[in-house]
Amino acid sequence: TRSTRPQRLLAAVQKNATRGDPRSVVRAIDQFCRHKEWAMNVGDEKGCILDSVVSEANPTYVLELGTYCGYSTVRIASLLSPNSKLITVEFNPEYAKIARQVIAWAGLQDKIHLVEGASGDLIPKMQEMFGVKTFDLVFLDHWKDRYLPDTKLMEKCGLLRKGSILLADNVICPGTPDYLEYIRNSPQYESQYFKSHLEYTKVEDGLEKSVFLG
């Protein structure tokens, strides 16, 4: 049977990236998506904004919602300090299988916990499963109608502390109107919009960075 796009993306990583070199994995995926097949990775332009937010936050515990093929997982983890951890949530087993191999090729499996399941089921278990108290940074990049309910769930579960950062992809395209409305009007968050473009295109998109004020 014909291969899937994630399988072809993984093959491009294994062909063009150097084992143990996360930046070469990121570059190989961007090349594949720009010149061969578009895929819904955060991409290189928004990826630079992601890099600066991660570097500035220097987080110990990071949560990513929506692993897909692991592009942003590798991009974020490559910037983390030695004893920090990235937990990434993915409910599609096929995507999880590909992402595990992309993460392994980058040599980042010791920094990353990929947990399979739905975010709504896993968020309430984060503390018991991983001994996490609160997350310093959350990257939201899963189904766009899940950003708001999962943010409310993280608040309810006490997973956010004063200064925790939420960084949301695609707030313009495909768009997350209910999330934007909530987060920009809530007195519990200080938000900032980083204008950019939809990965590998000239279409407008952007990231919304929101700091939880506690």
Ligand SMILES: Cc1ncnc2c1ncn2[C@@H]1O[C@H](/C=C/CNC(=O)c2cc(-c3ccc(F)cc3)cc(O)c2O)[C@@H](O)[C@H]1O
């Ligand atoms: C509740 C739950 N729990 C666990 N995993 C979950 C989950 N909900 C989704 N997932 C997982 O996360 C990824 C899904 C990502 C969804 N992202 C997008 O739809 C997306 C789309 C575009 C896009 C823009 C313009 C177009 F014309 C077409 C597509 C760009 C993007 O950057 C996107 O992120 C995928 O791996 C899915 O299995």
Ligand SMILES: [Mg+2]
């Ligand atoms: Mg996205």
